[in-house]
Amino acid sequence: MWEKLLNLDRRWIFLITAICVIIPFLFPIGFPTNVTPPTQQIYDKIDNTKPNGPAVIVTFESDASVLPELYPMATAIVKHCFIKNVRVILMSLGMQGVGIMQMVLEDVKKEFPDKKSGIDYVLMPYVPGSGIVIMRMGEDIHKIYNVDYYGVPMDSLLMMKEIRNFSQVSLVVALAGSGAWASWVVYANQRYGASVAAGVTAVAAPDAYPFLQTHQIIGLLSGLKGAAEYETLVEDNLNFKTKKVACIGMDTQSIIHIVMIIFIILGNIAYFVVRRQKKNVS
Amino acid sequence: MRKLVPLRICLVCGIVMLIQFFIPHNYSQTFFQYALDWLIVCGVFAVVIGLDSNFRLHLTRIIRRKKGWGYSLITMVAVLSVAFIGIKFGIGADSLFMKIYRNVEVPMDATMFSLLGFFMASASFRAFKAKNKEATVLLIIAVLMMLGRIPIGYFMWDKLPNLVEWIMMYPNMAAQRGILLGVGLGAAAMQLKILLGIERGWLGGAGD
Numbered sequence A: 001m002w003e004k005l006l007n008l009d010r011r012w013i014f015l016i017t018a019i020c021v022i023i024p025f026l027f028p029i030g031f032p033t034n035v036t037p038p039t040q041q042i043y044d045k046i047d048n049t050k051p052n053g054p055a056v057i058v059t060f061e062s063d064a065s066v067l068p069e070l071y072p073m074a075t076a077i078v079k080h081c082f083i084k085n086v087r088v089i090l091m092s093l094g095m096q097g098v099g100i101m102q103m104v105l106e107d108v109k110k111e112f113p114d115k116k117s118g119i120d121y122v123l124m125p126y127v128p129g130s131g132i133v134i135m136r137m138g139e140d141i142h143k144i145y146n147v148d149y150y151g152v153p154m155d156s157l158l159m160m161k162e163i164r165n166f167s168q169v170s171l172v173v174a175l176a177g178s179g180a181w182a183s184w185v186v187y188a189n190q191r192y193g194a195s196v197a198a199g200v201t202a203v204a205a206p207d208a209y210p211f212l213q214t215h216q217i218i219g220l221l222s223g224l225k226g227a228a229e230y231e232t233l234v235e236d237n238l239n240f241k242t243k244k245v246a247c248i249g250m251d252t253q254s255i256i257h258i259v260m261i262i263f264i265i266l267g268n269i270a271y272f273v274v275r276r277q278k279k280n281v282s
Numbered sequence B: 001m002r003k004l005v006p007l008r009i010c011l012v013c014g015i016v017m018l019i020q021f022f023i024p025h026n027y028s029q030t031f032f033q034y035a036l037d038w039l040i041v042c043g044v045f046a047v048v049i050g051l052d053s054n055f056r057l058h059l060t061r062i063i064r065r066k067k068g069w070g071y072s073l074i075t076m077v078a079v080l081s082v083a084f085i086g087i088k089f090g091i092g093a094d095s096l097f098m099k100i101y102r103n104v105e106v107p108m109d110a111t112m113f114s115l116l117g118f119f120m121a122s123a124s125f126r127a128f129k130a131k132n133k134e135a136t137v138l139l140i141i142a143v144l145m146m147l148g149r150i151p152i153g154y155f156m157w158d159k160l161p162n163l164v165e166w167i168m169m170y171p172n173m174a175a176q177r178g179i180l181l182g183v184g185l186g187a188a189a190m191q192l193k194i195l196l197g198i199e200r201g202w203l204g205g206a207g208d
Helices: A002-006 A010-026 A037-047 A064-083 A095-109 A131-139 A158-162 A179-192 A202-213 A223-238 A245-281 B004-020 B026-063 B069-089 B096-126 B133-148 B151-156 B160-195
Strands: A055-060 A088-091 A121-123 A169-176 A196-200 A220-222
Touching: A002 A245, A010 A245, A010 B096, A037 A064, A037 A169, A037 A196, A037 A220, A037 A223, A055 A064, A055 A095, A064 A088, A064 A095, A064 A121, A064 A169, A064 A196, A064 A223, A064 A245, A064 B096, A088 A095, A095 A121, A095 B096, A121 A158, A131 A179, A131 B026, A169 A179, A179 A196, A179 A202, A196 A202, A196 A223, A202 A220, A202 A223, A202 B160, A220 A223, A223 A245, A245 B096, A245 B133, A245 B151, B004 B026, B004 B160, B026 B069, B069 B096, B133 B151, B133 B160, B151 B160
Parallel strands: A055 A088, A055 A169, A088 A121, A169 A196, A196 A220
Antiparallel strands: none
């Protein structure tokens, strides 16, 4: 029996995984989320930003493959900014990220229809250059971005008249599925002294901890859990009721983690039993 | 000449930019801003060169009917048609370009990444075995991490998320910092080798 289990067709595992992923999405359980300090630090920084004062930059440095983890982070942060009347600059150093930020904006604007482009937020277009773009922003944002995503001249945007470089930026939240967020640490934080926070996929989170310890990033959102924590903070502290996509995702993640632990335990039991049986035979 | 000119440009620009960083004078700052503008222009050309290289690669595959040439054809058609749609009809929120992006590219990308979950589940069953001491430590930490990152772990033991955070903040960070230091020193050495013309791989074959 154990040998049979050890050689189990992996399609059964795929089937069990699929069921465990789909069911919690259809019937959310609603596990409560505990908030970790790295998430709390980002929340506090944005929460303490002066309304209609310095801006928060939210930048998406990945393609669409990491959307399930990073998209809820982006929406939760932008919602938080809109609730607190904090100005937001949405951008990306990559080609695909700009489209994603536009999607984030459209989604959030459904709940904040009174928020206006150029007054409450600005969506930046794609400019090639990656790290160079950050350095140019540190000198003068208007020099690198002449127009916004919709083609409106930067100088005519009310909000951007006061925002010229990182001195008028409260926080940069760099969302990435890889180490791309580190460009913001190297250029914006080290060269221009901007406060930077990172939002990364769970697998990329361990890489960010050395920067957290040295305060080169002021906070960290780790994977879907980080997004769920931020959604919880926004709902609990600001009494803002909304669909918590990451929290629903955490139900799935909880179940699938348990299933994987069961797989590991069963796989190990089968492995040792079969090994002992083979030893006894020989 | 083919090697010498780029090598000299690299040497001069590298050293000038290096010195500039330590001089907070007006002239130095103005030069830095000019350099940034130049680099942006170079970045734009890099996109053009990238596209050109991409087209050459796939066109060659299609013309010579190399293995998998059909995929190259799909790539070419996709790139050209999406570019045409974007240029002709715009890239606004409700444009066809954005509809293609939202309804084709985003689900395809997410699907590819989601497949990882299934392979990880299969691998956890087949490959994650406590065969020796090191594997056992890895396995225990992995299970702790998986439990500590989900609400159920918090219910099982309310200190578990703190323990996981401690693992990330200390043992993990110590290892990561060691790796980062190695990478940083390696990068500095490599940059010096490029500036001095010892490393010539970036010349794209011209340095051979």
